[in-house]
Amino acid sequence: MERVYNFSAGPAVLPEEVLKEAAAEMLNYNGSGMSVMEMSHRSKTYQAIIDEAEKDLRDLLNIPANYKVLFAQGGASLQFASVPMNLMRNGVADYIITGQWAKKAYQEAQKYGKVNKIASSEDKIFSYIPDCSDLPITDNADYVYICENNTIYGTKFKTLPNTKGKPLVADVSSCFLSEPADITKYGVMYGGVQKNVGPSGVQILIIREDLIGEKPALACTPTMMNWKIQTDEKSLYNTPPTYGIYICGKVFKWLKKLGGLSAMKEINEKKAAILYNYLDSSKLFRGTVEKKDRSLMNIPFVIGNEPLEEKFIKEATKEGLTSLKGHRTVGGMRASLYNAMPIEGVNKLVAFMKDFESKNSL
Amino acid sequence: MERVYNFSAGPAVLPEEVLKEAAAEMLNYNGSGMSVMEMSHRSKTYQAIIDEAEKDLRDLLNIPANYKVLFAQGGASLQFASVPMNLMRNGVADYIITGQWAKKAYQEAQKYGKVNKIASSEDKIFSYIPDCSDLPITDNADYVYICENNTIYGTKFKTLPNTKGKPLVADVSSCFLSEPADITKYGVMYGGVQKNVGPSGVQILIIREDLIGEKPALACTPTMMNWKIQTDEKSLYNTPPTYGIYICGKVFKWLKKLGGLSAMKEINEKKAAILYNYLDSSKLFRGTVEKKDRSLMNIPFVIGNEPLEEKFIKEATKEGLTSLKGHRTVGGMRASLYNAMPIEGVNKLVAFMKDFESKNSL
Numbered sequence: 001m002e003r004v005y006n007f008s009a010g011p012a013v014l015p016e017e018v019l020k021e022a023a024a025e026m027l028n029y030n031g032s033g034m035s036v037m038e039m040s041h042r043s044k045t046y047q048a049i050i051d052e053a054e055k056d057l058r059d060l061l062n063i064p065a066n067y068k069v070l071f072a073q074g075g076a077s078l079q080f081a082s083v084p085m086n087l088m089r090n091g092v093a094d095y096i097i098t099g100q101w102a103k104k105a106y107q108e109a110q111k112y113g114k115v116n117k118i119a120s121s122e123d124k125i126f127s128y129i130p131d132c133s134d135l136p137i138t139d140n141a142d143y144v145y146i147c148e149n150n151t152i153y154g155t156k157f158k159t160l161p162n163t164k165g166k167p168l169v170a171d172v173s174s175c176f177l178s179e180p181a182d183i184t185k186y187g188v189m190y191g192g193v194q195k196n197v198g199p200s201g202v203q204i205l206i207i208r209e210d211l212i213g214e215k216p217a218l219a220c221t222p223t224m225m226n227w228k229i230q231t232d233e234k235s236l237y238n239t240p241p242t243y244g245i246y247i248c249g250k251v252f253k254w255l256k257k258l259g260g261l262s263a264m265k266e267i268n269e270k271k272a273a274i275l276y277n278y279l280d281s282s283k284l285f286r287g288t289v290e291k292k293d294r295s296l297m298n299i300p301f302v303i304g305n306e307p308l309e310e311k312f313i314k315e316a317t318k319e320g321l322t323s324l325k326g327h328r329t330v331g332g333m334r335a336s337l338y339n340a341m342p343i344e345g346v347n348k349l350v351a352f353m354k355d356f357e358s359k360n361s362l
Numbered sequence: 363m364e365r366v367y368n369f370s371a372g373p374a375v376l377p378e379e380v381l382k383e384a385a386a387e388m389l390n391y392n393g394s395g396m397s398v399m400e401m402s403h404r405s406k407t408y409q410a411i412i413d414e415a416e417k418d419l420r421d422l423l424n425i426p427a428n429y430k431v432l433f434a435q436g437g438a439s440l441q442f443a444s445v446p447m448n449l450m451r452n453g454v455a456d457y458i459i460t461g462q463w464a465k466k467a468y469q470e471a472q473k474y475g476k477v478n479k480i481a482s483s484e485d486k487i488f489s490y491i492p493d494c495s496d497l498p499i500t501d502n503a504d505y506v507y508i509c510e511n512n513t514i515y516g517t518k519f520k521t522l523p524n525t526k527g528k529p530l531v532a533d534v535s536s537c538f539l540s541e542p543a544d545i546t547k548y549g550v551m552y553g554g555v556q557k558n559v560g561p562s563g564v565q566i567l568i569i570r571e572d573l574i575g576e577k578p579a580l581a582c583t584p585t586m587m588n589w590k591i592q593t594d595e596k597s598l599y600n601t602p603p604t605y606g607i608y609i610c611g612k613v614f615k616w617l618k619k620l621g622g623l624s625a626m627k628e629i630n631e632k633k634a635a636i637l638y639n640y641l642d643s644s645k646l647f648r649g650t651v652e653k654k655d656r657s658l659m660n661i662p663f664v665i666g667n668e669p670l671e672e673k674f675i676k677e678a679t680k681e682g683l684t685s686l687k688g689h690r691t692v693g694g695m696r697a698s699l700y701n702a703m704p705i706e707g708v709n710k711l712v713a714f715m716k717d718f719e720s721k722n723s724l
Contacts, residue, residue, distance in 0.1 A: 004395030008402040011604055019389050019397050026385035027378065033366030033682060035381050037561040037609070040370040040685055073435040073563060074586050077600040081584030108585055194601055199399040201435060201563045201603025220582040222443030223470055224436050238439040239556055241563030241603065242373055247399070320395060323402055 005345035007335040008323035010195040018250045036246045053249035070205040071235040080108035085221040088113040090140045099150035126153040128290040132161030149175035152327040156295040179265035198248035272296040284357040302332035367707035369697040370685035372557035380612045398608045415611035432567040433597040442470035447583040450475040452502040461512035488515040490652040494523030505529045511537035514689040518657040541627035560610035634658040646719040664694035
């Protein structure tokens, strides 16, 4: 099979030119005589790679000087513990539950302190984002936590919650670098890179300096999860996932060449509109979330008839439209339209859906 | 510069044929139409990759059925906390200190319980392995900890310590798969793969089943470090470092084709002997550790004259013999002769050293 259009929710499609460059450099990076995989993380060549990756990321997101950038490991799931371990100085935090990942973060944080669920959309299977303009923020909360884009359910915060002065901690794994963001509105922005940025196994954190104390909040924090040590060592406390960071760096360059995050947002809006407009007009398929909260990245849709959904997924796969199965906890279909999904992929998907609709009815 | 002979202590040289295969498959793995980097970790194609990697590893090390294999993240440094968190049911452990990494593990474990230093070679800058045949093992110790091969100092345990029935936990990062091992002698064998096995960012653990309780020993253990959950989920609790595991799988196949770990050991002994024999005969260079404890993997050596050492490293680099600088905490030189270092590389290094010796004297 030729290259397919891969709608996987993550790990996910990467820019073809990034993969081509990586392949070409696999045995000999930039005249170094070795693969980036084989390179000491203490070498000058590697230092230049990670420094440039950080610089390009800072450019893309316009990260202020009082924010530290950290390349880490362990996925968002490890940060579910790192966040309370580092930040829970009062032992209290507020969580807004808009999907499975926010819920998992909330459950994990309960190991480390008093955790309040201050809003949730679980009543309607996480199909909307609750109004967060005036929530009962806890007086001594160390932070307010959200998952900004919900990969499984396909919703996104279009307005950040009013945290009433408390630091906002946001897991942005599935919307990272998909559009501009005002970093100053966040205490901590973090995400796994395996959706919009690179291969799995790299985690990027952007942390407001004053939130990093001399020590983490909790004494039981493993050194590897200690933000003070990790940021002081500039992500090189131990061997980082060197190859993954190198691929992220290439994706940052690709984004800059494209025109940065405003240009990327425009493309992402165009792509999502093609699919949403069709869903809104279709008699067979329908979207599952409230229109105002629709994600540009993850678009779940259903027919409401399981055998027909299976048929759809099977036939789409044959056409080179792959990984369209919805999350195992939800069912139906989901098309993830991350940065690297070309517009041709969305056009081909919608053309196929129209054709399928013309041949199948409920 | 053409491909060099890369003596880096890690990340380190990988088999050229593995890199060539990875480059060839970068845009389209096995007809899937996508890179392994782009592939859902829940896809059948990826499941086959990780299953086969585990199977090949089990074959290579002859891992008994009552041991679990785990692909994790965070490097050995994160395991320095995971080990006590999972195993310290009595809150007590014994550590043998033979280098910086064992020392770091010992220091980290002190956060979580009572930790005894039962032997150390720090008195002679870690240049030997202490006699561990009759140590004062603590009655209620949950485990005895070693770092089996000391990357920085170039020593290796040739005989495992007598743990008097307590489970042995061994960090094997820098000797992993360099020779056969009797897994039944270990409670937990673990290591980062970035020396002998693959790119940094993957950690392999081999854990005796009965040491994995229903819950970790400590309630503060992050879910990502919970061995019960991680092994129940077969390394797929969250998104693992998929691409790194794929490269490890290729290295396992390369080792099997070579004849397995006995064949690998023979080659490693041959390579190390070339360098050690020369060091023992040289009037300029000398090895730094006790002969009986010499590592096959990491061979530190010195001239004892800093300007001459700098000159040596500089001229060697020009000849395509790279990353020979000793660890920043030790100085001098170090040649790491991991599995993938071809014998030609060692021959070229020794020829260059002889030439250098003939032209330079103290």
